[in-house]
Amino acid sequence: MGGPLEQFAIPRRAAGPRDIVIDLEYCGLCHSDVHTARGEWGSRALPLVTGHEMVGRVCAIGSEVYNRQVGERVGVGCMVGSCRVCEPCKRQDEQFCIHNAVGTYGAWDAPHSERTQGGYATSIVVPEDFVLSIPEQIGPAHAAPLLCAGITMYAPLEDLRVGPGDKVAVAGIGGLGHMAIKLAAAMGAEVTALTRTPAKAEDARRLGAHEVVLTTDEDALDAARGRFTVLVDAISAPHDVGALLDLLAPRGTVVLAGLPADTDGAAMPLVDPRTLVNRGLRLAGTKIGGIEQTQRMLEFCAAHGVVPDVEIVTAADMNEAWDRMVAGELHYRGVLDIGSLDSNLNA
Known part of the structure; x- marks a missing residue:
């Protein structure tokens, strides 16, 4: 861990009946991405794709998904699963799941027998319960950092x-x-x-x-x-x-x-x-919020015109952007333009 960021291909699991497939547009840069990738919060299995502030459009839905449409703009934050039956989960505090919420990257996703990979990527497959609606009043690049920060x-x-x-x-x-x-x-x-x-x-x-x-x-x-x-x-x-x-x-x-x-x-x-x-x-x-509270936050920001100050970053500049983030030089949240990733890589 701790080496420079490199582009590589990863496989995504097949979508299940209650999953949503998202073509990603933007992903926020969070200081926790750096801490994790550089081993500053302990070691993680490699390869590792970080990023947990992502926005994109639905490109496919599972057969049992009824509240989403292809083409809809959605977001995914810091978690993509929880037990959904413990007391914190039942009160919509999934981030405090007694059996551990499934982090968006670097976490073991037991139901799917895989380690999660994050949003510095062109697409992702996520259970519908952990997908958020992005209000049309908020642009996608500005919406991304709202999902963590x-x-x-x-x-x-x-x-x-x-x-x-x-x-x-x-x-x-x-x-x-x-x-x-x-x-x-x-x-x-x-x-x-x-x-x-x-x-x-x-x-x-x-x-x-x-x-x-x-x-x-x-x-x-x-x-x-x-x-x-x-x-x-x-x-x-x-x-x-x-x-x-x-x-x-x-x-x-x-x-x-x-x-x-x-x-x-x-x-x-x-x-x-x-x-x-x-x-x-x-x-x-404070440790993020549950899905319901996160959706309320998005609606509040849309109603009051609250968006983060962002700096758009391309894939070629990511290593420099991480260094600038650590130095406090990004103004104030970096956001990766997913369109700048190499689309010719094959998993």
Whole structure:
């Protein structure tokens, strides 16, 4: 693992009666793709095709599929299966399946006796229950990152019922954080961006932030202490989460979204439980969302004009794009144009 990306052919399984075959158009670039392919979250079986933010058109449906039509634009996110009978699955939290949700790539798909391969590809076969409708108001390239970055940020905001009157801070203005700003603002919250980079201040306001606090400015941080009902922590590098708790109002919640690589070597500092207890604070995590909630997110984004800022990438530029993503230089989500893949490869 860890070598450069190369184009190669993979076989896709035959479609079953409840499967949908999708000709892919775009696939988002996610930092987790890099962590996985470079072995930063443990080893995976090779060959491996990453990508779990994909949009395309239905090109075939199984004999028992009745709610999809050939030519319809659809999307597939981070999972393509779950047991569907455990308590989390029954409450539409398939991502927390007790028997493990089937990841879109690098996961063992027991019902089909194969290891899943992701969306940096020209087509994919997916069970109908894990296929999402893409609203016509959202272009396909902009829809792709919503299927991971979008739902990862939407789910906790919806779960916490963020709306008018809430004061939401977002730390880490990157691929995830920029979506948190847009979504929280669309929900009616007062949004503050937290960044150590002065150059990001103007952009954060363009994204929808009402205020920007530079974390290198001690006076500004002091003035912000105890202000926020929700703080979204989208910082992907090891950092002191405890320092962010000081910014919360009593009964406030920090939502952890950014995951560092296991190879970073620096442990995340421990949070003093007294800080949580004395002010009634909460730590929460966000791990995408179930299929039903993801569909609601797409409809919300369509209704409120919320889309990610994207940079279209061709197959020839993918290795460079991954390096730029790691360096924080993509603005703000990269999206692979599937049409740029070599169509002459044979499985």
